[in-house]
Amino acid sequence: MALFRRGAKDIAPDDITEAEAEVEAPDEDVVQAPARTRGPWDVDEVEDELARVDLGALRVPGIPGMELRMEIDKATEVVSAASVSIDGSQLQLQAYAAPRTDGIWDEIREEIAASVVQQGGSVDDLPGPFGRELLARLPVRTAEGRTGHRPARFLGVDGPRWFVRGVITGKAAVEPAAAAVLEQVFGGVVVIRGTEAHAPRDLLGLRLPGPASAPVEEEAPAAPSFDPLTRGPEITEIR
DSSP: OOSSSTTOOOOOGGGEEEEEOOOOOOOOOOOOOOOOSSSSEEGGGOOOOOOEEEOBSEEEEOOTTOEEEEEEETTTTEEEEEEEEETTEEEEEEEEEOOSSOOOHHHHHHHHHHHHHHTTOEEEEEEETTEEEEEEEEEEEOTTSOEEEEEEEEEEEEETTEEEEEEEEEGGGTOHHHHHHHHHHHHTOEEOOOSSOOOTTOBOOBOOSSOOOOOOOOOOOOOOSOTTTOOOSOOOOBO
16 A cells, blocks of 8 residues: 555565664754654754664664564565564554655545545544544454454654654554553654655665664464555564
8 A cells, every 4th residue: 555655566565574673873954844842853853862773764762671673675675664562562663755845644644544444444533642643443354254453543743854654553552551652652753854855755764773683484464455564574672
């Protein structure tokens, strides 16, 4: 499902693999944006000393007991997303280029909602701690071969020439107490947009911050072809 680049080819579940991550570093450019009271933050807005893992365009705060995974497109070997797992819930993070003037979350929210409905799911557009968000119920195949629904929260924040999307799944998608720690991670993310020219909706580059072991090959579970939520083989690091 192409949520960002119209007409772009979707990434199939078995085209994604995962590898692990580790540790921190640089900073860069920014354009004026309305003042925000909470993150995700631009690198020029941050003065705290919170320890964060440097993933290139994103710096992600470390939480005790969390697992950090990097999702990699096997066809291009490009790191496409970072995923934080805590206590059975997940937060997927991606950063995109955005225009200098207008945010893109309103438009992207409509596209995600339309795609969810088209695939047989349902979605509500609700106020949340980071502004408007989507609570989706995604169609999945159960072990008995029936169609069930899997909840997911789609978060979005527009920054100076960038946009960050988060997707929360697992019990944190519906339980506020479980969501609190992942919301803390999302709100503590720092974006390094860089000075490079990017078309709006271009994925901002992520990287593995340290040497990663070879992926452990194991069969990925069946899941809907919904790019924010599918996973492949992985190795995990407990932090």
